[in-house]
Amino acid sequence: MRTPLTLDAGRGDDGGPALRVTGEIDMSNAAEFGAALDRELAAATAITVDLTGVAYLDSAGVAVLFDRAEAHDLRLIAPRLLERVLRVSGLAQVAKVTVR
Template identity: 75%
Template sequence: MTTALTLVTGAGDDGKRVLTATGEIDMSNAGEFGAALDRELAAGGPVVVDLTGVTYLDSAGIAVLFDRATVHDLRLTAPRLLDRVLRVSGLARCAEVTIR
């Protein structure tokens, strides 16, 4: 059984747009994740993607992030659980990654 994905948007303390994801990101909800990220990116400026509440991230979720990180200023905050997948996939070379 998969954990539902919850997406919350808002502004961080520094005024940057923040998309906070909680749960699992996989092929069943990658489109929803991508659409939410696109809405934040449309507002302009860097977008912080807070993945600290994400417990699973498959290749569909990585693809969503890659597609946008090569064109936009994405800043990812992720739990140690996702550190390896972000680095091995090469995403850490396309986006600023902070591990918490």
């Protein structure tokens, strides 16, 4: 069963590419999330990923972000709910994380 996920590409506050994510990111939709990131990163090396609408992020979603953080400038905007996951996983060390 696929977990509901909404992905909206657009522009961030800085005018650069942004991807707004709403729902839950898990192994059932991590590939879709990764494909959306890849589409945006094909035209830019940096992207803002707004995760403030994400209620759950499992290791598959964290892996998607890690895979792209190695070669791209990821700026993550996360809700306080996800702050611990991003820090404990080490993702906050390879991507810029802003908690809102």
